[in-house]
Amino acid sequence: MNTTIVLFLLQDGITNGAIYALLGLALVLVFAVTRVILIPQGEFVTYGALTYATLASGQVPGTAHLVLAMGIAAFGLDLLMRRRTLRLGSVGRSLAINIILPAAILALTLALTGKETPIAINIALSLLIVGAIGLFLYRIAFAPIAHTSVLVLLIAAVGCHLALQGIGLVFFGAEGQRGPPLSNAAFTIAPLRFSGQSIAVYAVTLALIAGLWLLFSFTLYGKALRATAVNRLGARLVGIRTAMSGQIAFLLAAVIGAISGILIVPITTLYYDTGFLIGLKGFVAAIIGGLVSYPLTAVAALFVGIIEAFSSFYASNFKEVIVFALIIPVLLWRSLATPAADEEDD
Amino acid sequence: MRQRLPVILFALVMAAVPFIPGMPPFWIVLLDNIGLSALVAMGLVLLTGVGGLTSFGQAAFCGFGAYTTAVLTTAYGVSPWLTLPLSLLVSGLFAVVLGIVTVRLSGHYLPLGTIAWGLGLFYLFSKLEFLGRNDGISQIPPLAIGSLKMIAPDTIYFAIWAAVILCASLTMNLLDSRTGRAIRALRRGHVAAEAFGIKPPQAKLLVFIYAAVLAGLSGWLYAHFQRAVNPTPFGAEAGIEYLFVAVIGGAGYVWGGVLGAAIAVILKEVLQDYLPYLLHSESQLETIVFGMLLVLLLQLAPGGVWPWLMRRLPLRPDRKRADPSLVLPPRERPAAASGTLLRIEHARKQFGGVVAVNDVSFGVDAREIVALIGPNGAGKSTTFNLITGVLSASAGTISLLGRTLRGASPQDITQLGVSRTFQHVKLIADMTVLENVAIGAHLRGNAGALASMLRLDRGDEARLLAEAARQIERVGLAGQAHMLAGSLSLGQQRIVEIARALCADPVLLLLDEPAAGLRHMEKQRLAALLRELRDGGMSVLLVEHDMGFVMNLADRVVVLDFGTKIAEGTPAAIKANPDVIRAYLGAVA
Numbered sequence: 001m002n003t004t005i006v007l008f009l010l011q012d013g014i015t016n017g018a019i020y021a022l023l024g025l026a027l028v029l030v031f032a033v034t035r036v037i038l039i040p041q042g043e044f045v046t047y048g049a050l051t052y053a054t055l056a057s058g059q060v061p062g063t064a065h066l067v068l069a070m071g072i073a074a075f076g077l078d079l080l081m082r083r084r085t086l087r088l089g090s091v092g093r094s095l096a097i098n099i100i101l102p103a104a105i106l107a108l109t110l111a112l113t114g115k116e117t118p119i120a121i122n123i124a125l126s127l128l129i130v131g132a133i134g135l136f137l138y139r140i141a142f143a144p145i146a147h148t149s150v151l152v153l154l155i156a157a158v159g160c161h162l163a164l165q166g167i168g169l170v171f172f173g174a175e176g177q178r179g180p181p182l183s184n185a186a187f188t189i190a191p192l193r194f195s196g197q198s199i200a201v202y203a204v205t206l207a208l209i210a211g212l213w214l215l216f217s218f219t220l221y222g223k224a225l226r227a228t229a230v231n232r233l234g235a236r237l238v239g240i241r242t243a244m245s246g247q248i249a250f251l252l253a254a255v256i257g258a259i260s261g262i263l264i265v266p267i268t269t270l271y272y273d274t275g276f277l278i279g280l281k282g283f284v285a286a287i288i289g290g291l292v293s294y295p296l297t298a299v300a301a302l303f304v305g306i307i308e309a310f311s312s313f314y315a316s317n318f319k320e321v322i323v324f325a326l327i328i329p330v331l332l333w334r335s336l337a338t339p340a341a342d343e344e345d346d
Numbered sequence: 347m348r349q350r351l352p353v354i355l356f357a358l359v360m361a362a363v364p365f366i367p368g369m370p371p372f373w374i375v376l377l378d379n380i381g382l383s384a385l386v387a388m389g390l391v392l393l394t395g396v397g398g399l400t401s402f403g404q405a406a407f408c409g410f411g412a413y414t415t416a417v418l419t420t421a422y423g424v425s426p427w428l429t430l431p432l433s434l435l436v437s438g439l440f441a442v443v444l445g446i447v448t449v450r451l452s453g454h455y456l457p458l459g460t461i462a463w464g465l466g467l468f469y470l471f472s473k474l475e476f477l478g479r480n481d482g483i484s485q486i487p488p489l490a491i492g493s494l495k496m497i498a499p500d501t502i503y504f505a506i507w508a509a510v511i512l513c514a515s516l517t518m519n520l521l522d523s524r525t526g527r528a529i530r531a532l533r534r535g536h537v538a539a540e541a542f543g544i545k546p547p548q549a550k551l552l553v554f555i556y557a558a559v560l561a562g563l564s565g566w567l568y569a570h571f572q573r574a575v576n577p578t579p580f581g582a583e584a585g586i587e588y589l590f591v592a593v594i595g596g597a598g599y600v601w602g603g604v605l606g607a608a609i610a611v612i613l614k615e616v617l618q619d620y621l622p623y624l625l626h627s628e629s630q631l632e633t634i635v636f637g638m639l640l641v642l643l644l645q646l647a648p649g650g651v652w653p654w655l656m657r658r659l660p661l662r663p664d665r666k667r668a669d670p671s672l673v674l675p676p677r678e679r680p681a682a683a684s685g686t687l688l689r690i691e692h693a694r695k696q697f698g699g700v701v702a703v704n705d706v707s708f709g710v711d712a713r714e715i716v717a718l719i720g721p722n723g724a725g726k727s728t729t730f731n732l733i734t735g736v737l738s739a740s741a742g743t744i745s746l747l748g749r750t751l752r753g754a755s756p757q758d759i760t761q762l763g764v765s766r767t768f769q770h771v772k773l774i775a776d777m778t779v780l781e782n783v784a785i786g787a788h789l790r791g792n793a794g795a796l797a798s799m800l801r802l803d804r805g806d807e808a809r810l811l812a813e814a815a816r817q818i819e820r821v822g823l824a825g826q827a828h829m830l831a832g833s834l835s836l837g838q839q840r841i842v843e844i845a846r847a848l849c850a851d852p853v854l855l856l857l858d859e860p861a862a863g864l865r866h867m868e869k870q871r872l873a874a875l876l877r878e879l880r881d882g883g884m885s886v887l888l889v890e891h892d893m894g895f896v897m898n899l900a901d902r903v904v905v906l907d908f909g910t911k912i913a914e915g916t917p918a919a920i921k922a923n924p925d926v927i928r929a930y931l932g933a934v935a
Contacts, residue, residue, distance in 0.1 A: 141641045148648045151400055155593045156644050158586050163637030280465065287458045317473045324466035331451050331459045
């Protein structure tokens with residue numbers, strides 16, 4: 001084993017690991033707040049990446065239309081739920097969030113397409129679109145069954161994954177796409193070449209982790225999310241709208257997923273169904289972190305990335321087998337280390 | 347027999363289907379697929395719906411079954427019928443290995459763990475040389491009886507549906523038995539199950555293996571139906587799909603698995619056939635619609651379609667009649683009418699820096715009712731948990747009939763004749779009172795899983811149910827015996843717990859706040875029952891906050907405060923004790 005190869009594999013592993021860390025964090029966040037194991041996380045990655053790539057190529061991404069469609073569905077659902085207590089104020093608010101906001105996003109997208117828009121605008125627009133999809137996804141699919149068991153929520157998540165993946169194929173086609181890099185800069189330290197893109201991956205990951213930490217430690221919304229995570233009923237009793245917490249969690253997860261997608265789409269070609277496998281590796285990290293610990297998840301994600309890089313070099317056929325088999329001992333260790341609480345409050 | 351009737355009817359209908367004139371052959375193929383999926387879903391019903399163990403990895407067990415027969419029949423020319431037991435064995439053995447690891451996973455680690463090994467195995471199938479890598483193995487011989495080769499979909503149809511109906515019957519038999527109750531008790535948490543001698547890890551491993559063997563059977567049939575195998579149908583997506591087949595149908599119901607399989611297979615087929623015509627598009631629209639319908643279905647019927655359907659049909663479940671003439675052999679009781687039954691010496695329990703029980707000593711004599719009282723947080727429930735082996739003491743000894751209980755498991759202690767109720771009722775809400783109470787007699791029966799599946803357990807089972815019915819009558823709930831435990835009032839549920847504890851034929855009954863939530867008359871009846879039990883030779887140790895109840899009933903009272911014993915004596919002495927008054931009412935100013 002020579003040092004250059006080791007360093008190179010480490011670098012590769014850390015870059016991938018940083019992405020898994022972001023996804024792992026989003027999964028932990030969503031699970032803690034809503035008890036949903038977010039299988040469609042991978043779709044947020046794909047949607048973010050491919051929306052960005054489509055915008056960059058000067059076309060209108062189908063996701064912009066999807067936002068409006070989902071918004072209309074959410075609005076309809078709102079009206080249906082509140083049909084007995086309809087008041088102008090609440091209808092107006094629902095209309096603003098569910099119809100006017102997505103319509104504005106679509107209008108903005110249409111207005112900007114075809115023009116030479118800077119990368120920053122494309123990124124912002126992609127995040128806006130995918131974030132809104134996340135928001136509405138919770139409203140439509142999960143809010144009505146928020147009180148049911150983890151298993152039912154999980155199956156619903158699988159349903160969302162299937163639907164979103166299928167929609168992804170319709171919008172983006174079966175062809176893979178690449179997007180323009182955030183920066184073309186590159187420099188070399190000893191044998192390793194650092195591209196601007198990989199530096200961006202590290203920087204964004206660190207910034208997001210710090211951002212989440214600040215959000216949860218110092219803002220009222222962050223604390224409300226944590227309160228919902230600890231005890232739903234208790235949170236409601238002190239006036240936190242748990243449905244709102246769920247929407248915020250999904251919004252954050254969608255934005256984080258989209259950011260991850262935008263970060264990797266210049267490095268690797270993404271297909272409409274690539275997100276699933278990437279999301280699953282984020283899962284592996286989240287599981288190692290016990291679905292509760294953010295720092296542990298981040299460390300575990302780096303570990304997964306590095307293991308993946310090394311096994312794809314030394315046993316490329318069994319890369320996936322190794323990555324997924326890896327977590328069994330970890331799971332066992334975690335289960336034994338935290339003795340099973342009596343599952344009476346399910 | 348009456349409960350068999352629908353199954354026999356269903357079997358006859360299914361047997362007649364291929365002979366319907368003009369039956370499109372394609373429908374038979376669909377029915378074959380439904381049957382294959384139903385077998386796996388049935389295992390998941392037991393594993394997930396009943397046992398509470400969510401598995402995404404069942405498709406991998408199908409893979410073990412399918413690949414075992416594929417390799418043996420093609421590379422070694424073994425007859426397909428000989429590979430059947432081997433396929434089941436391989437699935438079962440892998441289930442033992444994976445199960446030992448998996449069933450120890452707690453909470454959400456469990457489903458995620460199954461995703462992980464499910465994926466890992468899928469990649470393994472697609473990379474191993476002798477399994478044909480991604481191309482898989484083809485030219486698998488068909489099943490054959492004599493010269494009849496089961497090549498056409500309408501001949502293997504009989505093999506598939508015979509397997510489905512047989513397995514459904516075996517599974518229902520299993521659920522309706524001593525072992526079945528143990529499995530159904532798993533979901534309610536391990537403390538209650540262990541308190542009646544059930545060993546949760548073993549029961550979990552049993553259902554895990556059972557589900558894997560059913561999946562293996564489905565895989566074996568699949569291999570001879572398709573006559574080729576490749577890794578795709580054994581991957582993560584398939585594993586997820588089996589789980590939602592079970593959930594759509596109704597994860598707690600055996601026939602829900604079959605119904606779910608029918609819904610999923612037909613829905614997919616219909617969508618695949620008609621959507622392109624409707625929408626003039628070539629894309630995978632059926633996945634989109636399928637996913638959306640799944641979410642919609644869960645919103646309308648989160649419990650699955652089967653229970654939703656059953657509620658709308660005028661069918662009433664069969665009531666089990668208990669035969670009062672059957673009796674279980676009673677426990678041998680200590681001959682002496684007096685003497686110490688339970689002795690606690692210098693017991694101490696520390697949680698980190700908190701001393702919950704501090705150097706407590708007291709005893710319970712034979713034929714005596716002792717009350718353990720004290721303000722909230724005094725360490726009463728912790729003391730109960732020390733006696734019943736749920737917690738182990740940091741120091742001190744606890745002995746029963748002169749035997750030290752150090753290191754004894756809750757099951758051992760139950761076996762020795764200590765039986766308990768819980769402060770927070772731990773009944774299985776969707777089981778009848780009779781079945782709940784019968785769990786108490788778990789250790790007094792001995793029929794195993796195989797005997798239950800083959801209905802060889804009926805004598806044993808009838809005795810357990812008779813005992814349960816007798817105890818229910820004794821506590822005065824005979825009218826409610828066939829109601830679901832969850833539908834009773836909280837006070838009545840506490841009484842059901844007492845009946846369940848009595849079913850274990852204890853020498854010492856531990857009651858944690860039995861009178862909470864009872865009305866005045868009910869309390870008086872409970873006190874009368876406890877006195878009657880004492881006079882019949884049982885000892886009772888109870889924790890209770892209702893002082894009127896305690897002082898009228900107990901022979902002796904032990905008072906704890908902040909984990910320390912502050913007084914012990916007759917009710918009259920305790921009432922006058924200044925330390926006790928201070929503990930309850932604060933310092934006398």
